Amino acid sequence: MDLAVSPLALSFPEMPPIDGVTLRAARARYKDWNRADLTYVELSEGTALAGVFTRSLCASSEVELGREQVRGGRARALVVNAGNANAFTGYRGREAVEAIMKQTAEHIGCLPVEVLVSSTGVIGVPLPQDKARQGLAAAFAADIAGWEDAATAIGTTDTFAKGAHASAMIGEQRVELCGIIKGSGMIAPDMATMLGYVFTDAAVEPAFLQNLLNAATAETFNCITVDGDTSTSDTVLVFATGKADHAVIDSWESPGADAFAAALTDVCRNLAQLVVRDGEGASKFINVRVSGAVSDDSARKVGLAIANSPLVKTAIAGEDANWGRVVMAVGKAGEPADRDRLSIGFGGVWAARDGLPVEDYDETPVAEHLKGKEIELAVDLGMGSGRAVVWTCDLTHGYISINADYRS
Amino acid sequence: MDLAVSPLALSFPEMPPIDGVTLRAARARYKDWNRADLTYVELSEGTALAGVFTRSLCASSEVELGREQVRGGRARALVVNAGNANAFTGYRGREAVEAIMKQTAEHIGCLPVEVLVSSTGVIGVPLPQDKARQGLAAAFAADIAGWEDAATAIGTTDTFAKGAHASAMIGEQRVELCGIIKGSGMIAPDMATMLGYVFTDAAVEPAFLQNLLNAATAETFNCITVDGDTSTSDTVLVFATGKADHAVIDSWESPGADAFAAALTDVCRNLAQLVVRDGEGASKFINVRVSGAVSDDSARKVGLAIANSPLVKTAIAGEDANWGRVVMAVGKAGEPADRDRLSIGFGGVWAARDGLPVEDYDETPVAEHLKGKEIELAVDLGMGSGRAVVWTCDLTHGYISINADYRS
Numbered sequence: 001m002d003l004a005v006s007p008l009a010l011s012f013p014e015m016p017p018i019d020g021v022t023l024r025a026a027r028a029r030y031k032d033w034n035r036a037d038l039t040y041v042e043l044s045e046g047t048a049l050a051g052v053f054t055r056s057l058c059a060s061s062e063v064e065l066g067r068e069q070v071r072g073g074r075a076r077a078l079v080v081n082a083g084n085a086n087a088f089t090g091y092r093g094r095e096a097v098e099a100i101m102k103q104t105a106e107h108i109g110c111l112p113v114e115v116l117v118s119s120t121g122v123i124g125v126p127l128p129q130d131k132a133r134q135g136l137a138a139a140f141a142a143d144i145a146g147w148e149d150a151a152t153a154i155g156t157t158d159t160f161a162k163g164a165h166a167s168a169m170i171g172e173q174r175v176e177l178c179g180i181i182k183g184s185g186m187i188a189p190d191m192a193t194m195l196g197y198v199f200t201d202a203a204v205e206p207a208f209l210q211n212l213l214n215a216a217t218a219e220t221f222n223c224i225t226v227d228g229d230t231s232t233s234d235t236v237l238v239f240a241t242g243k244a245d246h247a248v249i250d251s252w253e254s255p256g257a258d259a260f261a262a263a264l265t266d267v268c269r270n271l272a273q274l275v276v277r278d279g280e281g282a283s284k285f286i287n288v289r290v291s292g293a294v295s296d297d298s299a300r301k302v303g304l305a306i307a308n309s310p311l312v313k314t315a316i317a318g319e320d321a322n323w324g325r326v327v328m329a330v331g332k333a334g335e336p337a338d339r340d341r342l343s344i345g346f347g348g349v350w351a352a353r354d355g356l357p358v359e360d361y362d363e364t365p366v367a368e369h370l371k372g373k374e375i376e377l378a379v380d381l382g383m384g385s386g387r388a389v390v391w392t393c394d395l396t397h398g399y400i401s402i403n404a405d406y407r408s
Numbered sequence: 409m410d411l412a413v414s415p416l417a418l419s420f421p422e423m424p425p426i427d428g429v430t431l432r433a434a435r436a437r438y439k440d441w442n443r444a445d446l447t448y449v450e451l452s453e454g455t456a457l458a459g460v461f462t463r464s465l466c467a468s469s470e471v472e473l474g475r476e477q478v479r480g481g482r483a484r485a486l487v488v489n490a491g492n493a494n495a496f497t498g499y500r501g502r503e504a505v506e507a508i509m510k511q512t513a514e515h516i517g518c519l520p521v522e523v524l525v526s527s528t529g530v531i532g533v534p535l536p537q538d539k540a541r542q543g544l545a546a547a548f549a550a551d552i553a554g555w556e557d558a559a560t561a562i563g564t565t566d567t568f569a570k571g572a573h574a575s576a577m578i579g580e581q582r583v584e585l586c587g588i589i590k591g592s593g594m595i596a597p598d599m600a601t602m603l604g605y606v607f608t609d610a611a612v613e614p615a616f617l618q619n620l621l622n623a624a625t626a627e628t629f630n631c632i633t634v635d636g637d638t639s640t641s642d643t644v645l646v647f648a649t650g651k652a653d654h655a656v657i658d659s660w661e662s663p664g665a666d667a668f669a670a671a672l673t674d675v676c677r678n679l680a681q682l683v684v685r686d687g688e689g690a691s692k693f694i695n696v697r698v699s700g701a702v703s704d705d706s707a708r709k710v711g712l713a714i715a716n717s718p719l720v721k722t723a724i725a726g727e728d729a730n731w732g733r734v735v736m737a738v739g740k741a742g743e744p745a746d747r748d749r750l751s752i753g754f755g756g757v758w759a760a761r762d763g764l765p766v767e768d769y770d771e772t773p774v775a776e777h778l779k780g781k782e783i784e785l786a787v788d789l790g791m792g793s794g795r796a797v798v799w800t801c802d803l804t805h806g807y808i809s810i811n812a813d814y815r816s
Contacts, residue, residue, distance in 0.1 A: 058739030058747045088735050090748060090764045123732030124765050310718070314811035324531030327496050331466030339466040340498060356498045357532050397808050403722035404804065 003402070008277035008285050008373060008393070009160040015147040015178045016165070019201045020044030020241025023145040025153040028135025030083030030121065030128070036153040038132070040139035041078040041197070042108060047241045048203075049075040049116070050210040052217045054234035060087035061094040062117050065101075066235060069113055073206025075239055076110040079136065080154045080195065081119040082182070086127040096127035103133060107140055118195050118235050120182065121156050151180040154195055157402075158182050158278055164270035168202070168263035170256030173246040175202035177263050181271040183278070196221070196236040196271050202260055203242035205250035212261050213238050213268075220268035223300060223390045224276050225307045238264070276391045281398025284316055286375045286391065292343075293386030298335045303390030305333035306379065313395035316377075319370040321363060323351045326379060341382030346370065354382065411810070416685035416693050416781060416801070417568040423555040423586045424573070427609045428452030428649025431553040433561040436543025438491030438529065438536070444561040446540070448547035449486040449605075450516060455649045456611075457483040457524070458618040460625045462642035468495035469502040470525050473509075474643060477521055481614025483647055484518040487525045487544065488562045488603065490590075494527040494535040504535035508544060515548055526603050526643050528590065529564050559588040562603055565810075566590050566686055572678035576610070576671035578664030581654040583610035585671050589679040591686070604629070604644040604679050610668055611650035613658035620669050621646050621676075628676035631708060631798045632684050633715050646672070684799045689806025692724055694783045694799065700751075701794030706743045711798030713741035714787065721803035724785075727778040729771060731759045734787060749790030754778065762790065 021043060025036035051070040053063045069075070079100050086093045097119075101112035119127055145153075151161035164179045181196035204212070213236070221236060242248070249257050277285055288307050293299035306312055309329040315322035323344040330337050340355035347369030350358055369375070375394075429451060433444035459478040461471045477483070487508050494501045505527075509520035527535055553561075559569035572587045589604035612620070621644070629644060650656070657665050685693055696715050701707035714720055717737040723730035731752040738745050748763035755777025758766055777783070783802075 054739075055742075056736070056739030057742070057745045058735050058750065085732075088732065088747060088750075088760070088763065088765075123735060124760065310807070311811060314808055317808070318812035320812075324493075324496065327466050327531060328464070331462075331464030334463075334465075337465045339496060342466065342496075352496070352532065355496065357496075394812075395808065396812065397805055399718070400722055400725070400803065400805050400808055403719060404726035404728075404802075 003157060003159050005159045006278045006282055008282055010274065010277060012148045012151065012161050012163050013165055015163055016176050018176055018178055018199045018241065019243035020047060021199045021239070023147070023150045024139045024142040025145045025149055026135050026138035026142050028081065028131045030081060030131060033083070036149070037082040038135040038139055039080040039150050039153045040136065041150070043076050043078070043239055044241050044243060045076065047075050047239050048206040048209050049073055049237065049239060050206060050213040051235065051237040052213060052221070058088065060085060060119065061089070061097050062086060062119050063235060065097060066116060069116055070210065072113055074114055075116055076108055076114040077104050078116045078118070078197065078237065078239070079104060081127060081132065082154055082156050083121040084119055084125055084127050085121045085123050086119040087123045089124065089126040092126040096129050096132060099129050100132055100136060103136055116237060120154070120195055147178060147180060151182070154180065155182040160278060162271065162274035162278065164267045164274065166263040166266045168256065168259040170202065170244065170246040170249070170260060173244050175200055175244045175246070175260065177267045179267040179271045181275060183275040198238045198264065198267055200238070200240050201242070201244040202240050203244060203246060203248045204240040204260065205248055208250050209238060209240055212264055215261070216265040216268040220265060220272040223303070223388065224272045225304060225390070225392050273391055276393050279393035280402045281396040282393030283396055283398070284373055284375050284394040286316060286377060286393060288390040288392065289376065289378045290381070290390070291378070291387040292381040292383055293388070294336045294384040295386040296388055297386070299386040299388035300390065301335050302330055302333045302337070302379065302381065303388050305329045306377070307390045307392035310395055313392065316370065316375055317394035317396045319367070321346050321351060321366045321370060326377070330379060330381070336383055337381050338383065343380040343382065345378040347376050411565060411567050413567045414686045414690060416690055418682065418685065420556045420559065420569050420571050421573055423571055424584050426584055426586055426607045426649065427651035428455060429607045429647070431555070431558045432547045432550040433553045433557055434543050434546035434550050436489065436539045438489060438539060441491070444557070445490040446543040446547055447488040447558050447561045448544065449558070451484050451486070451647055452649045452651060453484070455483050455647050456614040456617050457481055457645065457647060458614060458621040459643065459645040460621060460629070466496065468493060468527065469497070469505050470494060470527050471643060473505060474524060477524060478618070480521055482522055483524055484516055484522040485512050485524070486605065486645065486647070487512060487523065489527040489535060489540065490562055490564050491529040492527055492533055492535050493529045493531050495531045497532065497534040500534040504537050504540060507537050508540055511541060511544055524645060528562070528603055555586060555588060559590070562588065563590040568686060570679065570682040570686065572675045572682065574671040574674040576664065576667040578610065578652065578654040578657070578668065581652050583608055583652045583654070583668065585675045587675040587679045589683060591683045606646045606672065606675055608646070608648050609650070609652040610648050611652060611654060611656045612648040612668065613656055616658045617646060617648055620672055623669070624673040624676040628673060628680040631711070631796065632680045633712060633798070633800050681799055684801050687801035688810045689804040689808070690801030691804055691806070692781055692783050692802040694724060694785060694801060696798040696800065697784065697786045698789070698798070699786070699795040700789040700791055702744045702792040703794040704796055705794070707794040707796035708798065709743050710738055710741045710745070710787065710789065711796050713737045714785070715798045715800035718803055721800065724778065724783055725802035725804045727775070729754050729759060729774045729778060734785070738787060738789070744791055745789050746791065751788040751790065753786040755784050
C-alpha cells in the first residue's frame with residue numbers, strides 16, 4: 001500500500017548537528033520494504049535523559065523498560081525499530097528488547113540500562129531477535145546519517161519525514177535543539193505509534209529536564225489528536241548531551257532556564273503539529289481555540305471533545321460551518337459550560353454568541369475560510385479565564401480507506 | 409438527500425393498541441418533506457410518567473422542561489416535532505415549547521405541565537410557532553394512527569421505522585408494552601437525536617416506574633454507541649396508563665414487578681439495538697462482550713472504549729480480525745486491566761489468550777464470521793467477574809458520505 005504524501009506536509013527543515021549525538025541507520029528488514037528501518041543514535045557520556053510515555057495499560061516492554069530508565073536520568077544510546085511494535089508479545093518481546101540493550105552496551109562500553117529502545121509497527125508479533133541483531137551490527141558499521149535520514153528510518157505509515165529545530169541563548173552560549181518524530185494514525189494491522197526524540201547540546205540536570213518535558217508535553221503532545229485512539233507505544237524522549245559550554249541548568253533560577261524551556265516547548269509544539277499534518281486521511285489542519293473556561297485544564301478537555309468528535313471533523317471535511325455540532329461536542333465534554341453563554345466562531349467570525357445564533361451572521365467569509373487547509377475554530381465558554389489550543393485534522397474517506405479498505 | 413435503507417434493518421413488528429393511548433400524526437411542514445412530522449399522543453387520565461434525558465450540558469428547552477415534568481410523575485399528552493431540534497435557541501425556543509404545552513392543555517383540559525414535548529432535527533433555529541400551532545391543530549383533528557405511522561413520523565434521517573413490543577403477566581392480568589424510537593446518527597446540519605417512547609397499560613407508581621426505567625437504561629440505552637457523539641436532545645419516556653386490571657405496582661414486592669421490569673428492559677434493549685441497526689453508514693452489527701472486569705461498570709467502560717474506537721470499527725468494516733486494535737482500545741480505557749491476562753476472540757474463537765497470541769490460531773473460521781452482518785467480539789480481562797455487553801456498528805465510507813459529502 002503506497003500512501004500519497006499528505007496535502008498538509010511541510011518540507012524538512014535545515015537542522016544543525018548536535019555535539020555529542022551521532023546518527024546511523026541500517027536495514028533490519030522487519031518488513032519487506034526498501035529502506036533503513038533500524039535507527040541507532042550514540043550519545044556522549046553524561047547525556048541527561050527525560051521521557052514521557054503512553055498511559056495505555058497495555059503498553060509494550062519498550063515503554064515499561066523506558067519508564068524505569070528515565071528514572072536513572074542518563075542515556076548513552078537510542079535504538080528505534082520500525083515495522084514491529086513488539087507490543088502484546090509477553091516475555092519474548094521483553095527478551096528481544098533486553099538483547100538489543102546488551103548488544104549495544106557491549107559495543108559502546110556502557111550499562112544496558114543506558115540504552116533506550118523504541119519499536120513501532122505491527123502488534124502481537126515478537127520482535128525477531130535475529131533481524132534485530134544483524135540490523136544493529138550493520139548500523140554500528142554504517143556511515144553517519146543526517147536528521148532527515150533518521151526521521152525517515154523511524155517512520156512506518158508516515159507520508160513525510162518530520163523534524164523541528166530551535167535554539168536558545170544560555171548567557172553567551174547558543175544551544176541547539178533538534179527533534180524528529182513519527183506518527184500519523186494506524187494502518188491494518190499495524191498500530192502506528194507516536195515516537196518523538198529531541199536532542200540538545202545544552203547541559204541540563206535530568207530531574208529538571210523531566211520537569212521541563214512534562215510542562216512542554218502538557219501543552220503540545222497532549223493537545224493533539226487524530227482519532228482519539230491511544231497507542232500502546234507512544235514515547236517522547238529528550239537527550240541533553242551537555243556539550244555546550246555553560247553552567248548546568250538545574251532549576252528555574254539557572255541562567256537561561258526560561259530560554260531553554262521556551263525552545264524545548266517550541267520544538268515539541270512543532271513536532272506535535274507535524275503528526276497532525278500527517279494524520280491519516282487529513283485534508284485540513286484545525287486549530288481549536290477554547291477560551292472562557294473555568295481552568296486551562298477544563299479548556300483542554302473541551303477542546304479535545306471537539307477535536308475528537310467525528311461529527312465536527314466530518315463537518316469541516318465537508319467545509320460546512322456546522323456550529324450545531326460544536327454545541328453538541330461542548331455539551332458532551334462534561335466540563336462546566338452554560339448553553340446561554342457559549343460563543344462559537346470560524347476564521348475569526350462569530351456564528352453564535354451568548355447562546356444564540358448571531359442575528360446578522362454572514363456565512364460568506366466563513367465558507368471561504370473553510371475552503372482553506374488551515375482552519376480556525378474558536379469557542380468561548382463565558383465561564384472564566386481558562387484557555388487552551390488543541391490541534392487536530394478532519395475526518396475523511398481517506399481515513400476509512402487506510403483503515404478499512406486495505407487488509408493486513 | 410435520499411438514504412438507502414440500512415442493510416441491518418428489521419421489519420416493523422406486530423404491535424397491539426394500548427388501552428389509554430391514542431396516536432395521531434399531521435404535517436407541520438418543519439421541513440420540505442412529503443410526510444407527517446408532528447406526532448400527537450393523547451394519554452388517559454392518571455397516566456404515570458418516567459423519563460431519562462441526555463447528560464449534555466447544552467440540552468434543549470424540551471429536555472430542561474421534561475426533567476421538571478418527570479418529577480411530577482404524571483402525563484396526559486406527548487407532542488413530537490421532527491425536523492427541528494429547537495436546541496441552542498434560547499428564550500425563543502422555550503416560548504415555542506410552552507406554546508405547544510398550552511395549546512394542547514386547552515384542547516384536552518389538563519395542566520400544561522402534563523404535556524411532554526420533544527423536538528429533533530436542525531440545531532440553532534427556533535421552532536416556528538406558526539407551523540407548530542397549525543400542525544398541532546391538524547393533529548387534533550386527524551384520524552387515529554398506528555404504531556408504524558407514529559414511528560415514521562418521529563424520524564428524521566432514520567432509514568426505517570423502529571418499534572418493539574413485549575408483554576408481561578401481572579398475576580392473571582396480561583399487560584402490553586409498546587415502544588417506538590428514532591435515531592441513527594447525524595446529518596449536516598441536523599443533529600439526530602435519540603427519542604424513544606414506551607407505552608403500557610400497566611398500573612405502575614411513577615417513582616417506581618422511574619427506578620425501573622433507570623435500571624433498564626443502564627443496560628440498554630447506555631450500552632449503545634454509533635459515533636460517541638452525545639446529542640443535545642436524547643430522551644426516553646415511559647407512559648403507563650394503568651388501564652389494565654391489576655393492583656398498582658409500586659415496589660419490588662408488588663406482584664408482577666419482576667415480570668414487568670423484565671418486559672420493560674426487553675423493549676428498551678430491542679429499541680436500543682434498532683438504533684444501532686440504523687447507525688449512519690452501518691454495515692455490521694457488533695456485540696462487544698466484556699467479561700473478567702473488576703466490576704460490571706468497569707466492563708461497560710471497557711466495552712464502550714472498544715465500541716467507540718474508530719480503529720476497531722474500521723477494522724471490522726474491513727472484515728479484518730485485527731485484535732491488536734482491541735488491545736489498544738482496552739489499554740486506553742483507563743480501567744483496571746493487565747496485558748498479560750487479556751484474552752480476545754471473534755465469533756467464539758480466541759485469537760489471543762492471557763496476553764499472548766494463541767499458538768495454533770486458525771483465522772479461517774474468524775474470517776468467515778467477519779464476513780457476516782452480526783459480529784461477536786469477546787474480551788476477557790481476567791481480573792474479576794464484572795461483565796457487560798455493548799452494541800455498536802462499524803465505521804464505513806457511508807458515515808463519511810452522510811456527514812461530510814452532503815452539505816446543509
